[in-house]
Amino acid sequence: MASYVPYAVGVLGVWAAITFTQHPFYRHHDTCDNLASILDNRVFASSSAEYKESVSSYFSFQEQNLQPACVVQPTTAQELSAAIVLLARDYHDHGQQFAIRSGGHMIPGGAANIHGGVTIDLRAMNDIDLSSDRSKVQIGTGATWGQVYKVLDPLNITVTGGRAASIGVGGYLTGGGLSALGPATGWGCDNVLEVEVVLASGEIVQASRTSYPDLFVALRGGSNNFGVVTKFTMAAHPSNGIWGGFMAYPESEVPRQIRAYSDFMQSRSVDSLADPIQSYGWTSNRRVLFGTNILLYAKPHPHPPVLQSFINNTTTLHSTLRITTMADFAEEEDRYQIPGFYYSTLYFTTTFAHDPSVYAPIVSEFNRSCHAVSAVENMNWYMSFQPSAALNGENSLGLDPRDERLNIIILVAFFPSPEDSTVVRNAANDLIRSIEEITRAAGVYRPFKYLNYADDSQDVIGGYGEQARAALQAASRKYDREGVFQSAVPGGYKLFA
Numbered sequence: 009m010a011s012y013v014p015y016a017v018g019v020l021g022v023w024a025a026i027t028f029t030q031h032p033f034y035r036h037h038d039t040c041d042n043l044a045s046i047l048d049n050r051v052f053a054s055s056s057a058e059y060k061e062s063v064s065s066y067f068s069f070q071e072q073n074l075q076p077a078c079v080v081q082p083t084t085a086q087e088l089s090a091a092i093v094l095l096a097r098d099y100h101d102h103g104q105q106f107a108i109r110s111g112g113h114m115i116p117g118g119a120a121n122i123h124g125g126v127t128i129d130l131r132a133m134n135d136i137d138l139s140s141d142r143s144k145v146q147i148g149t150g151a152t153w154g155q156v157y158k159v160l161d162p163l164n165i166t167v168t169g170g171r172a173a174s175i176g177v178g179g180y181l182t183g184g185g186l187s188a189l190g191p192a193t194g195w196g197c198d199n200v201l202e203v204e205v206v207l208a209s210g211e212i213v214q215a216s217r218t219s220y221p222d223l224f225v226a227l228r229g230g231s232n233n234f235g236v237v238t239k240f241t242m243a244a245h246p247s248n249g250i251w252g253g254f255m256a257y258p259e260s261e262v263p264r265q266i267r268a269y270s271d272f273m274q275s276r277s278v279d280s281l282a283d284p285i286q287s288y289g290w291t292s293n294r295r296v297l298f299g300t301n302i303l304l305y306a307k308p309h310p311h312p313p314v315l316q317s318f319i320n321n322t323t324t325l326h327s328t329l330r331i332t333t334m335a336d337f338a339e340e341e342d343r344y345q346i347p348g349f350y351y352s353t354l355y356f357t358t359t360f361a362h363d364p365s366v367y368a369p370i371v372s373e374f375n376r377s378c379h380a381v382s383a384v385e386n387m388n389w390y391m392s393f394q395p396s397a398a399l400n401g402e403n404s405l406g407l408d409p410r411d412e413r414l415n416i417i418i419l420v421a422f423f424p425s426p427e428d429s430t431v432v433r434n435a436a437n438d439l440i441r442s443i444e445e446i447t448r449a450a451g452v453y454r455p456f457k458y459l460n461y462a463d464d465s466q467d468v469i470g471g472y473g474e475q476a477r478a479a480l481q482a483a484s485r486k487y488d489r490e491g492v493f494q495s496a497v498p499g500g501y502k503l504f505a
Contacts, residue, residue, distance in 0.1 A: 039102075040078035042098070044078075050080060050083065051078055051080050052079045054077075058079065059079045067112060067353075068116075069353070070115065070116060070353065071117055076123070079126075081132050084133075085212050085239075086212070088206050089210040092210055093209070096492045099495070104125055105496050105497065106128060106497060107499050108127075108232055109127060109128065109129050109179075110131070110149050110176035111131075111152050111174060113175050113179065113180075114179060114460070114499075115353050115463075116464040118498060118499045119500060121499075130148075132150060133148040136155065138159075139244070144201060144241050146241045146242075147177050147241075148177070149176075149178035150177070151176070152175060152177065153171075153172065153176075157173070157334040158335045160244075161334060161335050166334055167189075168187045168189040168195075169189075171187065171302075171338060172338055173338035173339045174345075178237055179460070181196050181200060181237075181240055183459040185460075186416065188250070188334075188337075190283065190395075190397030191278075191280045191282065191397065193398070195397040199243045200240050200241065201217075202219075202224075203241070205234070206238060207234070208488045208489075222479070223235075225402075225403065225404055225479070227404075228402070229403045229404035229459070231459060232497060233480065233494065233503050234488060234493060235488070247334070248307075249308035250304060250306055250331070250333070251307070251309055251331050252305060252329065252330075252337060253302075254302055254340065255300060255301045255324055255327045255329065256324070257299050257300070257301075257320065257324055258299075259296055259298060262371065265286060265299055266367045266368050267317075272314070272315075272317070272395075273413075273415065274362065279312070279314040281314075282303075282305055283306070284304075284394075286393045287391065287392040288300075288390065290390075291387060291388050292387040293386070303318055352421070352422070352424070354421040354436055355461050356436045356463045358440050359414050359415065359417070359454040359458065360415050360447035360454055361411055361454060363447075363451075363452045367393070370417075373439060373446070374439065377439040380438065384425075385423070385428070386423060387432075388423065389421055390421075391419050393417060394415070404479065404480055406456065406477075407454075416461070419440065437465075455470070456471045464501075469505070481503050
C-alpha cells in the first residue's frame, strides 16, 4: 500500500502511550517465556535492540505507538508453525491475542501490531530465488519490493509487485496488489502461482490451482484470515528497464490534466504497458491546489504516445522522467513518504468505472474539502486517481471482468496532532461520501474498497460482494475451524464482522 504524492513535512506531535507493562498480559501469562523455550534466540523482549527496531520500523506512528509483550522473528516455516500452535493454544486457554506483520505498511493501529500481545515479525523470511528456467520467482513473505527488485533487475526479470520499495510482500499480495505492471498482468495476487502457508493447526501446506484450490483463491485478496503465508511463487516477466518518474504542476494546469486522465481511461486509449497515477494535493504550508503525475511505462521507451498528453513542459514545476529500473523507481517513491513521521495518518478509498463526466466534479469536491481541514496545523491532504489492474476474475476481490478496468481513488491525510483526528476523519468521510454521490449519479459507482488503501471503518470484505464473501467464509471454516485468525488475530478486515 503506498500513496503517490510528494508529502510536505510538518511538525511531529507526540501522543503518550499507555505504559504497556500495565497490560493484564504481564500479570497473568507467560506466553513469551513459553515461546522462548521453543524458539531459542527468536523471541525478543522490550529491552532488546531487535524489539525496539521492529516496533519503530512500522510505516505509521499509530502502529509504532503499540507495545507488544514480545516480538517473535521466525526464520523458517517450521519455527512459525511452532509459534502458531502455541499462540492458538494460549488464545484458547487465556484469550491472549497476537498480530502478524510482513512489511508493516498498513496504516491503522493494530493492523499488524498489538498492544500487550505477541507480534510475529516475518521480515527475516525474505529469501528471493529465480527458478532455473527463469519463469518463476520464489519470494519470502517478509521481503520488501525494494529487496525483490534489487535482486531481479540485474537479471532482466521483474514481477507484478508494489511501486514503493518499503512495502512488504506478504500484506501486499494477500490484499490484492496494485502494480505498475497491473494493466498488463492483473493484480499482484493474480500472478501468484503457489503459496506456502501455515494454518492454525500448525500444518504447513502448499496451495495452488491444483492443491488446496479454494484456499489458494481465498489468499488472493482474503488477507490474514486463513493462515500465515511464508512464501509466494510468482510468475516472472522479462524486463530490461522502464521509463517513468514524477511530475508536478500548478493549479492552472488542472483542467488539462483532468482531460488527459479521462482520455487515457477511454477503452480506445488502452496500452497495457502504461500506468499513470494522477494526484491532487493541498497543504497548510502551501494553501493552494497543486497536482502531480506519476507516469510509468513498462519498457524503456521515452515519451510513449499513450502518456504524452500528461506532459506539458511549459507548466511543469518538477520532473524526474527518465529511463530507469524498477528498484530505482521504487526507491524514488519511498523518498516522497515519511514513515512514522506523523502521529496521524489516514487512508480512505473508493472505486468507480470510467465516465468522462465525473473527474472534474470529483476534483472540485476535493478542492472544496480543503476548507474543512484548513485550520489543522501542518495538514497534508491528497487525493489520487489510478487505473485498477486488469480484471480477470481469478481472485477473491469480487470484481466483474466486464468492467475491464476501474478507477481507484486513495485519499491520504497526514497531520501531527491526534487532537485533530475527528476533524480530519469527518472531512475524509464527507469527501468520500460526496465522491460516491457523483459516481452513483453517473451510474459508475462500484462497492469495491481496495484493502491496502482502506480505512478500518470501511467495509472491505462486504465490498467484494456476497458471493466472494461466502466463499471466503467457507474457506475460513474449512481451514481455521476454531476461528483463530478471526479472533486471536484481531488486526485486519475480518470475514464475519
